[in-house]
Amino acid sequence: MSQHAPAPTRRPSPGLWALIIVILLPAVVIPLWVPLYDKTDPALWGFPFFFWFQFALILMSAVLTALAYSLSLAADRRRQAQRRTGREDGDLR
Amino acid sequence: MSAVAVTVFVFLFLVVTVMGFAAARWRRADLNSLDEWGLGGRGFGTFIAWFLIGGDLYTAYTFIAVPATLYAGSAVGFFAVPYTIVVYPLIFLFLPRLWSVSHRHGYVTPADFVEGRYGSRTLALAVALTGILATAPYIALQLVGIQSVLQVAGFGGSGNWFLEDLPLFIAFAVLAAYTYSSGLRAPALIAFVKDVLIYVVIIVAVIYLPTKLGGWGHIFDATNASFTQFNTDNADAIAAGQAAPKAMIPPPTLHWAYASLALGSALALFMYPHSVTGVLSTRNRGVIRRNAAMLPAYSFLLGLLALLGFVAIAAGVQVAGDPPNPQLAVPQLFENEFPPWFAGVGYAAIAIGALVPAAIMSIAAANLFTRNIYRAYFRPDATPREEAQVSKIVSLVVKVGALVFVLALSRSFAINLQLLGGVWILQTFPAIVVGLYTRWFHRWALLIGWAAGMAYGTWTAYGVASPTQAHFGGPLANFPTTDTKVYIAATAFAVNLIVSIVLTLVFRAAKVDPGEDQTRWDDYAADLGDEDVAAEVDPHAPAHA
Numbered sequence: 001m002s003q004h005a006p007a008p009t010r011r012p013s014p015g016l017w018a019l020i021i022v023i024l025l026p027a028v029v030i031p032l033w034v035p036l037y038d039k040t041d042p043a044l045w046g047f048p049f050f051f052w053f054q055f056a057l058i059l060m061s062a063v064l065t066a067l068a069y070s071l072s073l074a075a076d077r078r079r080q081a082q083r084r085t086g087r088e089d090g091d092l093r
Numbered sequence: 094m095s096a097v098a099v100t101v102f103v104f105l106f107l108v109v110t111v112m113g114f115a116a117a118r119w120r121r122a123d124l125n126s127l128d129e130w131g132l133g134g135r136g137f138g139t140f141i142a143w144f145l146i147g148g149d150l151y152t153a154y155t156f157i158a159v160p161a162t163l164y165a166g167s168a169v170g171f172f173a174v175p176y177t178i179v180v181y182p183l184i185f186l187f188l189p190r191l192w193s194v195s196h197r198h199g200y201v202t203p204a205d206f207v208e209g210r211y212g213s214r215t216l217a218l219a220v221a222l223t224g225i226l227a228t229a230p231y232i233a234l235q236l237v238g239i240q241s242v243l244q245v246a247g248f249g250g251s252g253n254w255f256l257e258d259l260p261l262f263i264a265f266a267v268l269a270a271y272t273y274s275s276g277l278r279a280p281a282l283i284a285f286v287k288d289v290l291i292y293v294v295i296i297v298a299v300i301y302l303p304t305k306l307g308g309w310g311h312i313f314d315a316t317n318a319s320f321t322q323f324n325t326d327n328a329d330a331i332a333a334g335q336a337a338p339k340a341m342i343p344p345p346t347l348h349w350a351y352a353s354l355a356l357g358s359a360l361a362l363f364m365y366p367h368s369v370t371g372v373l374s375t376r377n378r379g380v381i382r383r384n385a386a387m388l389p390a391y392s393f394l395l396g397l398l399a400l401l402g403f404v405a406i407a408a409g410v411q412v413a414g415d416p417p418n419p420q421l422a423v424p425q426l427f428e429n430e431f432p433p434w435f436a437g438v439g440y441a442a443i444a445i446g447a448l449v450p451a452a453i454m455s456i457a458a459a460n461l462f463t464r465n466i467y468r469a470y471f472r473p474d475a476t477p478r479e480e481a482q483v484s485k486i487v488s489l490v491v492k493v494g495a496l497v498f499v500l501a502l503s504r505s506f507a508i509n510l511q512l513l514g515g516v517w518i519l520q521t522f523p524a525i526v527v528g529l530y531t532r533w534f535h536r537w538a539l540l541i542g543w544a545a546g547m548a549y550g551t552w553t554a555y556g557v558a559s560p561t562q563a564h565f566g567g568p569l570a571n572f573p574t575t576d577t578k579v580y581i582a583a584t585a586f587a588v589n590l591i592v593s594i595v596l597t598l599v600f601r602a603a604k605v606d607p608g609e610d611q612t613r614w615d616d617y618a619a620d621l622g623d624e625d626v627a628a629e630v631d632p633h634a635p636a637h638a
Contacts, residue, residue, distance in 0.1 A: 024182040031175035032356055034348040046310025050342045054174045055396055061178045062389035065185060069386040072185075073379070079618070 016075040020068045027061035098428070099246055101437025102444070109286055109445050113271030113279040153238020153447035154511055155398050161420035163402030164410075166320050166339025168347050169569075173399055175355035177392040180362050185385040188363060189378040190529040193619040194612055196373075203369050203525050204465040210528045211536040212608030214469060219543050220521045221465035224366040227518035228458040229491055231365070233498035234511045235447035235454075237420065239264045240499070242440045244413070245424035258500070264444070269492050272452045273485050280452040287449045290442035298439070299397040302404050302430055312400075315407035316341060341403075346578070350569050353580040354512070360522055361515040361582060367450075367457035401426060451492070459488035512568035516554055516582040520546040520589050529617060536608045538596035546589030553581050 030036065037053040044052040155173075162170030191206065200206045203224070208217035243260040271279045303309050320339035330336040343351045362368060372381055405422040408430055412421040427439040463484045468475050475483070524539045553570045569578040601607075 021186070024185065027182045028179050031178045032352040034343060034351050035345070038342050038345070038348065040342065043310075046308055046313060048313055048341065051171070051313075051396075051400070054171070054178075055393060057178055058174070058389055058392045058396065061181065061392075062386070065181055065386040065389060068182075068185060069382050072382050076379070 016071055016078070020071050020075070023064050023068050023071070027057075027064045030060075031057050095428075095433040095436070097433035098437035098440065101434050102242075102246055102440040105286075105290070105438070105441035106444060109283045109448070110267050110271065112282050112286065113267075113275060115282075152450040153235045153443065155395055156423055156443045156446060157238040157241055157420050158234060158511065159395075159399045160402035160405070160423045163399055164405050164412075164422040165402075165419035166323065167337075168340035168343040169351045169354055170402070171396075171399060172351050172354040172358070174392060174396045175352070176358040176362075177395055178389065179355055180359035181385045181389050183359055184363055184372075185382055187526050187529060188372050188381050188385075190617045191369070191525070192372060192378055192381055194529070194616045197616045197619045198611060201370075201373065202366065202461050202464055203364065203521065204461065207521075207524050207528065208465075208469075209611040210532065211524070211539070212610065213536040213540070216524060216536050216540050216543075217465055217469070219540060220524060221461050223517055223521050223543070223547070224364075224461050225458045225491060227361075227514040228366060228454050229494040230498045230514040231511055232451045232454050232492060232495035235451040236261060236265060236495055236499050238447040239444045241418070241420045242424050242443045245421055245428055246437075246440050261499070264448075265492065265496060268448050268451055269489055272455060272488055272492075280449045280456075283445065283452075284449050287442075287445045290438060291446050294439045294442040295394055295398060297435070298401060298427075299394070302401070302408070302426070305430065306404065306407050309400075312403050312407040313341070316403040319406050349572070350578045350580065353583040354568065357519060357580040357582040357586070358512070358515055360526075360586075361519045364518045364521050364525060365454070365457075365514075366461045367454045370457045370460070451495075455488040455491045455495075456484070458491045459484040462487045509565065509567060512580070512582070513554055513565060515580075516550040516568075516585055517547060519582045519586050520550065522586065523590060523593050532607075532610055533597065534593055535597040535600040535605065537605060538593045538600055541596055542589045542591075542593030545592045546585040549588045550581050550585030553584070557581075 031054070037050055039050060040048040042049055047055070159170065159173045191203075194200065194210075195206060198206075198209055200209060202221065204217040204221040207220045208214055240258075240261045243264070303312060306312060320341065324331065324338050327336050331338050363372070401423050402419075405426040408426055410422055410425045410429060412418050412425055424440060424443065427436045431439060463480050467483050468480065472479065520543050523534065523542060527534060554565055554568075557565065557567050557570055568580055568582070570581050570584065571577065572579045572584055
């Protein structure tokens with residue numbers, strides 16, 4: 001395709017996207033890492049560790065996904081800005 | 094059973110039945126087109142995505158199947174929680190790419206994308222067939238949910254199988270009839286009632302019941318004591334392998350099982366036709382990401398609901414059936430602990446909560462058939478009226494298939510039905526999700542890999558026996574050459590991937606025609622406002638290059 005042309009839309013903010021993936025990684029890896037939390041103690045409000053820890057993971061994942069969402073908005077804004085500049089330069093891919 | 098509970102239940106069930114049929118007149122339109130019947134005229138926008146994705150979580154699966162596994166003492170039952178944690182980051186990363194490429198090329202189903210990406214109608218056919226096949230047991234799970242409520246509420250005679258299952262047949266006929274006549278409008282309208290009922294019941298159940306029973310600490314202690322008692326009483330059977338020891342927390346031997354169930358189910362969830370329909374109907378990429386960021390809140394309630402299985406143990410709930418049927422635990426808990434009128438509301442929430450996703454799933458599977466099989470292979474110039482007619486009939490066929498699953502497989506572990514669907518649907522992952530990132534795989538390698546995964550998964554699942562049945566007895570099997578139990582879907586997926594990789598190398602070396610790719614790299618990041626990005630995907634427009 002347009003390998004030779006400047007590629008304004010391909011991962012316009014590689015740094016931001018790498019950061020998003022790094023932020024989301026714990027939300028995928030920690031819940032699958034069972035030996036980390038297959039314990040009864042310490043209990044919290046009567047909940048064995050196994051259970052309250054996974055509830056805590058839900059909160060963590062909600063926060064991380066929200067953070068990733070706001071970063072993705074920033075990435076989208078950069079991409080649009082780049083596209084506009086691209087058009088002004090007469091570079092329409 | 095109490096007359097008040099039954100009256101409340103029947104009243105609410107009748108209300109939604111009337112709504113289901115009346116939905117045909119809502120936003121009145123000609124229901125003789127696929128657009129109107131199968132996609133509700135595409136007028137629901139962001140709202141539809143919210144309830145389609147959220148609705149996938151709050152089904153009979155949540156209320157019946159997950160608490161039932163905990164009640165039965167399955168050490169891996171709580172995997173539903175990590176499953177719903179893991180799924181949202183994956184949706185966040187993968188699905189916006191599918192949205193972009195679909196909206197630029199007019200793809201409506203995952204099979205459309207596969208055909209465009211790999212230039213292979215056969216691979217698209219495999220993806221479409223898998224979607225339809227995997228949806229049937231998922232719908233079956235919903236029917237099982239309805240059935241357990243009916244049983245506890247005291248409907249249905251006894252004596253022979255027909256009388257026992259008669260209430261289920263009636264509920265099934267009602268569902269089939271209004272889906273047939275009203276299409277997607279029926280579940281969309283009923284969803285309002287469903288959501289209100291479900292939230293009320295959830296909040297009351299997770300606050301009122303533990304308070305009444307002496308707090309969560311007492312509930313966990315009582316459960317632990319009950320499981321220890323069971324393991325002591327059945328020590329001989331457990332040692333002989335005839336019974337599984339009960340546990341609250343997975344022992345080290347089941348760590349891989351727990352993690353693979355969670356990951357396998359998460360990867361499978363958004364391959365289902367009804368999830369993809371919901372995602373593609375969103376307005377732009379941002380809506381999907383926003384949904385992914387908001388939905389983990391629901392997992393919290395799901396986790397508490399799952400624990401109702403332990404609440405039932407602490408409340409001393411005894412379930413009927415021989416062997417005892419654990420999926421009656423939650424309805425029986427409502428029956429024992431709630432005032433009768435609220436037990437009726439609880440029954441209705443479960444039954445209606447099962448009807449809505451069952452209707453949506455059967456419609457999504459029917460659309461897949463009509464677009465990727467009927468029109469692609471038999472009638473390329475089918476009229477909209479004909480398409481709608483075919484979809485209506487297929488939605489019936491899919492539901493009958495679900496009924497067969499219900500009657501043929503043991504109902505005592507309804508969750509196995511959903512996990513069996515997961516084994517199949519996950520085999521489309523390499524073609525769809527890997528295809529969103531790279532065109533490296535060869536189309537024929539993907540097809541043979543898919544076939545290998547399907548065959549291996551089905552064969553292995555067939556060979557799993559449980560105390561109640563000889564085949565399809567559970568989702569776990571030993572990983573080849575080891576004693577470690579894992580989710581069959583994960584092993585089958587590994588087989589699929591290995592075959593696909595090896596054969597891709599072979600076909601590439603032999604220079605077998607890789608097929609034409611309609612898509613370009615920048616299609617995968619396109620958003621609304623870019624050139625050629627359609628705000629709505631039109632199910633009648635041919636997929637274009």
